[in-house]
Amino acid sequence: MSVRPEIPRKNLTELGLADLQALFAEWGEPKFRAKQVYQWVFQKGARSIDGMTNLPKALRQRLSDEGYSVGRVRVGRVAESIDSTRKLAIKLDDGAAVETVLIPMGDGKFSQCLSSQVGCALDCQFCYTGTLGLSRHLTPGEIVDQVLVARDHLPEGARVTHLVYMGMGEPLHNFDGVIGSLERICDPEGLGYSHRKVTVSTSGLVPQIEKLGQTVPVNLALSLNASNDEVRDRIMPVNKRWPIATLMKALRAYPLPPRRKMTVEYVLLGGVNDSDADARRLAELVRGMPVRINLIPWNPFQGPGFDRPADDRVQSFHQILDRQGLTVTVRVTKGLDIDAACGQLGERPTAA
Numbered sequence: 001m002s003v004r005p006e007i008p009r010k011n012l013t014e015l016g017l018a019d020l021q022a023l024f025a026e027w028g029e030p031k032f033r034a035k036q037v038y039q040w041v042f043q044k045g046a047r048s049i050d051g052m053t054n055l056p057k058a059l060r061q062r063l064s065d066e067g068y069s070v071g072r073v074r075v076g077r078v079a080e081s082i083d084s085t086r087k088l089a090i091k092l093d094d095g096a097a098v099e100t101v102l103i104p105m106g107d108g109k110f111s112q113c114l115s116s117q118v119g120c121a122l123d124c125q126f127c128y129t130g131t132l133g134l135s136r137h138l139t140p141g142e143i144v145d146q147v148l149v150a151r152d153h154l155p156e157g158a159r160v161t162h163l164v165y166m167g168m169g170e171p172l173h174n175f176d177g178v179i180g181s182l183e184r185i186c187d188p189e190g191l192g193y194s195h196r197k198v199t200v201s202t203s204g205l206v207p208q209i210e211k212l213g214q215t216v217p218v219n220l221a222l223s224l225n226a227s228n229d230e231v232r233d234r235i236m237p238v239n240k241r242w243p244i245a246t247l248m249k250a251l252r253a254y255p256l257p258p259r260r261k262m263t264v265e266y267v268l269l270g271g272v273n274d275s276d277a278d279a280r281r282l283a284e285l286v287r288g289m290p291v292r293i294n295l296i297p298w299n300p301f302q303g304p305g306f307d308r309p310a311d312d313r314v315q316s317f318h319q320i321l322d323r324q325g326l327t328v329t330v331r332v333t334k335g336l337d338i339d340a341a342c343g344q345l346g347e348r349p350t351a352a
């Protein structure tokens with residue numbers, strides 16, 4: 001089975017502005033009608049053609065008669081953590097399932113973690129999603145829809161201010177789907193997010209990192225997780241293809257907009273990559289780069305046999321980086337009780 005989904009061209013969430021303009025030119029409609037439909041779908045989150053009230057009735061009728069619709073992904077179970085993190089199970093048209101997570105940041109602001117694939121092919125050993133294997137890429141519409149449907153599940157008056165492509169899947173493996181979604185998410189006529197508020201994370205697909213930098217000025221996060229090739233080869237098979245030196249070279253060349261920092265994510269696995277020597281090597285790897293290091297004590301799930309490091313180990317690792325003058329944060333684990341924390345996403349098998 002192909003991992004590239006067929007794009008349903010009659011679903012308006014899958015059409016960009018240029019697609020709509022081409023369609024309406026063919027139908028002899030004025031150009032501004034395309035923008036109106038695009039705004040209805042992405043800015044106002046319309047759920048039906050009938051609801052597009054500033055379109056002439058005849059045009060609404062033609063869209064319906066020709067089989068167009070506003071397909072939306074469906075939200076299944078919503079789990080809420082004691083820390084107010086919400087995990088939404090998203091059901092896609094073909095029955096596939098992904099998850100998206102709303103993480104509270106205070107003052108009614110939320111950060112949303114988006115999925116880009118059903119499962120993942122990268123097989124990082126510390127990640128539950130990696131155990132599922134890859135079923136398929138998400139379409140641009142399915143990615144954008146996660147943002148639109150999540151609005152119904154926010155507390156009154158709250159809003160999603162930041163988007164992070166760190167849910168299920170390796171975003172840069174689904175490069176076209178992610179770029180298509182970013183076009184709608186960052187377009188002022190679409191969802192209108194500033195590129196500064198959007199972060200794409202990668203496990204280190206070097207050619208696509210270069211391509212991303214040339215395509216769209218979003219923030220980049222690298223999931224590094226080891227300070228040498230021996231450990232990274234073991235916990236992230238992608239490293240055998242693009243080892244650390246090649247990866248760091250690509251990051252140093254990334255055209256980061258002025259005054260922005262890249263994020264380096266480092267999942268701390270007890271006794272594997274969390275020694276003082278690891279911290280010193282990590283500091284060397286990023287020396288002189290505009291980075292923020294995010295330490296993530298591993299969030300356990302059954303199977304891979306790793307341990308979450310002790311708090312004093314995390315502290316010592318942090319201090320070594322801190323003394324080197326690096327910007328370091330330790331991620332406050334959110335949503336652990338609902339399997340919504342980093343590396344935990346993916347449907348669990350139900351008990352027989």
Ligand code: SF4
Nearest residue numbers: 120122124127130169
């Ligand atoms: S960490 Fe990311 S890239 Fe690695 S297996 Fe999990 S979802 Fe895929």
